[in-house]
């Protein structure tokens with residue numbers, strides 16, 4: 001059975017060009033980037049090329065990029081490397097677990113935390129952040145794009161607000177890089193977390209942008225790699241693949257956005273043509289990511305039935321899969337428990353076609369009709 005993978009917010013398949021480049025690196029560039037001999041220098045050159053590629057995409061300096069193993073690691077580095085006992089952190093209740101699950105350790109270290117909630121449109125507003133402000137607020141950490149909704153937060157405003165109060169600002173931009181333009185000369189954040197596998201790059205490669213002049217304690221201690229901020233011999237193929245994936249995503253950002261917008265229109269008009277009852281959660285979304293409620297349905301069972309029919313979508317975020325609990329985030333946004341349970345995340349991208357979009361909607365339509373019929377017979 002040919003499968004349709006509509007879960008690109010969870011992860012993306014590797015771009016074949018990136019895969020080929022990584023294979024060449026694995027075969028041919030085996031030196032340790034810290035070694036001074038020729039093999040080491042060849043590896044070092046690959047790393048610096050990748051750093052420049054990412055810096056070009058973000059409009060920042062190459063030295064402001066620190067390679068990590070993941071977005072999770074980048075988030076941990078900032079929270080654990082900045083905050084000290086007595087500090088206050090403002091973050092949001094709908095951050096990824098790579099932020100939320102760090103918080104208990106911070107509390108044990110004596111750090112105060114306030115989590116602001118998204119509004120009914122799925123955004124974290126500056127007003128909400130302002131109401132959480134304390135004299136000891138040291139860091140504001142708000143994700144740029146939410147992973148369950150695809151909603152974009154007003155990061156420029158949030159950064160400006162933070163700086164006007166002498167507060168550092170971090171954003172988890174794992175779901176944003178490669179999907180929307182990111183200009184760090186315009187967006188005044190101090191730290192930004194990124195991950196390669198969300199933009200058709202490899203898994204196990206991430207990066208942290210750290211603005212020049214801001215100091216950070218390392219999470220990993222050991223060798224002096226990454227300016228003493230991230231010890232360990234570098235994952236050269238992963239880093240090289242990340243740089244290329246980011247560059248390719250930036251080059252075709254406009255073209256991809258147009259294509260995905262076209263798929264979105266097709267998706268929405270086909271839902272309407274088939275008179276499917278639905279509503280979309282959240283406004284100001286990145287293209288191709290829908291948190292969608294089919295009232296009266298059971299979201300987790302819809303995900304399972306679609307999987308059997310060859311279609312992959314998710315019930316909430318990938319990290320929440322395997323549970324059938326209603327998303328707390330949707331409840332925070334004002335959905336009823338029943339509607340939150342009836343919601344799924346569908347995410348598609350540049351690799352998809354109108355034909356696939358229509359097939360997914362047709363299959364959802366027939367599964368909903370079938371479950372309504374079964375309910376009527378049993379009911």
Ligand SMILES: Cc1ncc(COP(=O)(O)O)c(C=O)c1O
Pocket residue numbers: 009010069070071072073096098143145146147172174175194195196204205206318
């Ligand atoms: C918003 C967000 N932050 C962080 C992560 C974690 O990134 P990684 O898988 O590279 O650790 C993810 C991945 O799902 C994510 O969506």
